[in-house]
Amino acid sequence: MTDVLKIGKKALTVSVVFTTILWSIGFAALVAPLVVKADVALVAGDVIQGTSTKNVFYYSADGKRYTFPTDKVFFSWYKDWSMVKKIPDAQMGNITIGGTVAYKAGTQLVKIQTDPKVYAVEPGGSIRWVETEAIAVSLYGSDWAKKVHDVDPTIFPYVYKVGSSVNTASYPVGALVKVGSDYFYVNAANSKQKVSADVLTANGFQTKYAVTAANLDGYTAGTDMATDVALKTVAGTGSAVVVGGGTTVVAGSGLTVALAADTPVAATIVTDSTNTTDGAQALIPAMKLNFTAAADGDVKVKTVKLTRTGISADTDVVNMYLYDGDTQLASSPSIATKVFTFNNSSGLFTVSKGTTKVITVKFDLKNSASAGITVGFQVVALGDIVTDGAAVTGNFPVLSNTMTGATVTDLGQFALANVSPTADADVDPGQVGYEIWRFTATTQSQDVELRSIKFTLIGSFNIADLKNFALYDGGTQIGTTVADIAADKTVTIKPAVPYAFTKGTVKTLSLKADIVSGSTRTFRASLQNAGDLIIYDKGYGVFLKHNGLDSFAVVSPGAGIDYTIASGSLSMSVAVDSPTGNIASSTTGVLLSKFNVKANGEDVKITTITVDCTNSTSARTLVNLKVLADGTQIGTTQSSLACDGTDWAPTFGSTWIVRAGTTSVLTIKADITGSSSAAQTVHADVAGGTAQGLTSLNAPTVSALVGRTLTIAAGTLSVSKNSSFGNKISTNPTGTVNGAGVKIGSFVVNGGAGEDAEVSQIAVVDVSAGETASTHYNASLYLQNLKLMHGATQLGAVLSNPASGASAVQSHTFNISPVITIKAGEQYVVDVVADIKSNSQTAASPIVNF
Template sequence: MKKGFIIFMALAMLLSYSFVVAPVVKSASDGDLIKGSGSAVYYLNGGKRYVFPNEKTYKTWYPDFSGVVVVSDSELSSYPLGGNVTYRAGTKMVKIDTVPTVYAVEPGGVLRSILSEANAAALYGSTWNKKIDDVPDSFWVNYTVGDDLTEGNYPTGTIVKEEGSATTYYIDGATRRPIATGVAFDANNLNWSYLVTATSLVAYSDGTSITGAETALTTVAGTGGGVVGGSVTVSLASDTPASTTYMGTQARAPFLAVNVANSGSTDVTIDNIVIERGGLALDADFATVAIIEDSISGSQTGLNKTFNSDHRATVGDDIVVKAGTTKKLFVVGNMTTRELMTAGNTPKLGIYSMALKNDATLSGSLPIWGNTMSLNTGVHIAAATMAAGGSNPTTDAAPKVGDMNVEVAQIKVTNDSTTEEIQIEKVVFKQNGTASDSDVGTYSLYDSSNGAKLATASQVNKYIEFSLSPVFKLGKAKNNEFMVKIDEVQGGSGRTIQLDIYRNTDLLLKGLTYNAYVIPTFPATSQPYWDNAGEVHKIGNGSLKVEPDSTFVAQNIAEGKDGVQIGQWLFTVKGEAVDITAMEALCKIAGTAAGGNISDMTGGIFYDVETGTGLTGADDVGGLTTTTTAAEGGVSSTDTVSLNVGVHKVGLKINLSSDFVDGQTITCEIDPDTW
């Protein structure tokens, strides 16, 4: 099933409402719903009014019109228009007549493709097609198209309960937040009519409870949500690519470079960029187009896009231009195959429009066009194939929190050319499991042939981007395998890790004869181009590590003293709190046999060194399951010791009799494996 599927819906009437409001005229305050003598209803925020495009949009936020305040027309006109309100996240699916894709709405008007009818039915039941509204084309620009939903996952903003459970949850990314009471539900203007029932929610981790009104939930979308204002200037970059020749299956072929300059003191966010194709050429000469930041080998913004009937493509992911900086953007083409490309065509690419968020202003003359390029179908540039590596983990590694160097994915790259070397500059994985960016500190990429570490990267917005420096060169007709390891699992018990390659340009390869990036062949022909679904790793429980504390050093002690500290260890707890139900330390006495022995050591207590609080009851040395002699015994406890996540300094104190003599030594050690 293609990601875009056709649903026939009636067009919503613009600015059409059916309600009665008592004609009481009064002054309004921020957060009020307001109207004048006309029918349009607005949300007032920050001294600006934001219009609900139609009643359908309004009803996703409010059940009725009883809270609308009627103000005088003169007061209404005193509030400048701020924008249009978008659908509330998690309530309805939306589409437009001219595009068949059905989307879920997330906070801030971000749209995520539902993927397929099957996924829609799995999420919303057999009547899923009754939960779709058409958004008029004129208001579609208020939304931003983001990445597709992960199959089986609800969009952020959904209110949902599990079959057989009375608990209602608010879905927030990979977490499910229980709504504590009906009062908390109402305080956030949630609507029971949008509650969905799920077969299972085990894929989500538990988040904090919602106990009252939260600004992030009650603020109407489309009303800003950031610093308002700022300005940027867009202009043609001096190093925009000169006219040249591009070839079939060439990736990241640069057509245009622009500078977006922010000379102010406020960060500015680019909401979307519309790319247009011009010149004597065909849309079919391009497989896709994309936006690259900073340099041709830089990071890609969003997904690869195809042209619509107007020869335009929209990249809808945010790009932040920091205050006082200039952001360089490249418009690139990923060229189609030699067989489909038309030799001699001369395309060019330009930026048709650029939309900014939060009422920021754009200076510069658009469209901006790059130079005309020529297409050549006679040259065979390098070719490469990506596949799963021979040691790609095929079973769940079941990593525990705290585990290190966990193998999670291996790929194999083959240079299919017998005449041209290639170099690997970048490998980008999408983490398609439920683990969040913070659950894994960093990942590392290794050369499987010799174990050398090639690059390290963090997970950012689900993507892990390995930039290889130096680049990895692959000889003619050669292949190599590369293993990805988690450096350390830092959290996320119960969540999953699955590394896919999502875009066919995420393996950045360059042929060294023609100095051109190439589009490799992947196992699949659509996103994800490498679906590693059979290799899902579920993060297990937390971990406990016990080791000597190097800050505690040997020292002279006196006999006949109570509460003498004779040991200190670091208990490192990761992932989740632990309960230790049995602890023991083995103590040994060395030196003169005529002195004190194990029976002269009593009242042993494990305690928290930093607070002085006892963790266990007192126990005389001896009685261990291990051999006990006059010179060897231990302190044991079956008291439950609860330790939260973190590093704890645990000490051992013992009472010493007066039978010890000079020169005797006492040592104590812990072996958690015996607990």
């Protein structure tokens, strides 16, 4: 879980679907420790806690207990902890976990860290997306964003059901609304019930969660609200627990436990005998166990007990771990006379039905352990493995091989120490590759390899606020960049090739990240647990403890030394693809400028943009000017704007919100009126504007930007004779009688300077020389199969028999499909080709021109 609540001094976070939560409210200060032995009578609605645990649950009418995922969820239902009832651990263990509690309807707005949508909560965990900020402001006030709380994405789909969206300013069901001095409960769509002071208390309402409205005149008045036990029912339906997708969880019937064939062999384990702080071997693989689930269902393993064997003491083992491959599942078991017990009521791990999961048992050796000690472990009996109901089988005891201790005097050492920060500091959002932690790595006695390092991020930040984590040794990156923080707020860097540190050196390492969002929120990086740092002694071929110490000390800048992400800002620039060169005169919807607008630190609402236009003659007027954000028009259309520096400031309300860490594209378009004149230019600019950070409520600066200068040019096509194909004479004839596919003319179509043009039809005409009043020499007399060509590409259909008639001028039309595009300024050659007929005249005959 990412938002863990703690009662007491220590908390263990386990990311599973139904997670047991430990809360830090100092519960012992409110309720004196009790020793409870006899079962306690429970009724539906009790809030219960085990004798020796810190976990608090809601006891439902269905006989199950339900987890409160955060303190905010708990306090949406209750004002304080006074109702918590202590029960024996054994009684608690016999109560099935039924699920996780949702926020009480009407108390808070929720979202998940990976999705910007904000939801209102209705009864039963139903949630509805509030579609626009304007609706949120109307319903919850201008400070609506302060009511928004993140829900861990790992439990979101199991706790909440997404319903229809809120697309009008109508309160969702469950809202408590204050009008004047009266309170009303929204019971159904546009239906209200008045709630008296007594009923407010009886139904568990807290007036601090009420929203204020001027009136509810548009709501149908119902009868005054009475006491309703359903409104105080936190969770529980009496039905089977259902998880995402509607699949009922079915537990497997059996689990077989056996020693893996590749379990570690007997080996020598080492400690440094120089003094008690020079270290000993860590992460010693002791045994591998195969857990095989029956084919009828998954099996959750809750308890693994391992009994130490050999000539050694419990204190010779300073820590133990369970690993699934390279993933640490558990550490720090309880110890009672040779028995090391790993326990988690929510499950240490789950074995999928019909499969085998291999679990490796590892341990750290005590500093200055005696040479010659022997250490091994065994699973003594089937009762040492506890499941969620599956029967355990196997050939017990399951024994590991024995490890024998030895001493050396030069075991490698590796220690990390903070360099900076050393005091609280602010960091501006939007920075890329910002150094969030600098620390030294000191290596002694042996060359050492860094195999893996897991950083835990602490603070009020959200997971999406920081991205792209990279670890550097000077200018050399260690491992690859980690794009996102894990759900448990950790970042693990595991080099594909172990990173080597030479003995006797001190290196300065830097952890860098992009500060994407999170205005007003805090963070700091740290190493929290022994298993978070995997270091390897190359000389002895063993793993080491950090700084050679038996007890891991947290490595961090220091408690309370945090970075605070400053208020949001806008980064604005002219887009690389903003238009340049020529634009056509007398055209509509012309793209004039394009700007990139990036929000840093928080979502930013841009409410106005000031636009102006400058023309080289100050005589140009833009018509139908409009502003678009990401391709969609925002604000109204300006009918005209003189290009003399006059400002236009359209307003957008809440329609343009740039999300933190994202870039929105602002474009300015208009119609270009009138004809072009020599060297006349224009540019459309952003002269400023207003904006608001939606978290900090500060006003980020909207920068002034000058758009690129564009030249207004003609957009029409022109046609000229192709000079490379000249007039023909008898000594250089056009072609011979019966000639096929003869080029008889060539022209150049010249693209206009202002814009591209599409051509769908071309017409050519023939004009004959040497005609008389009664005789016309048209192309039809001499030619057939007339066609147009652009290189090897035919344009339009072949005219088998060109037009003829009594006129000296005949037109021949070619319809072109698909159309051809002639780029601005392009020269496009069109050839006229035909077959010459057999009755064509001699060189002295009349001439036909096109």
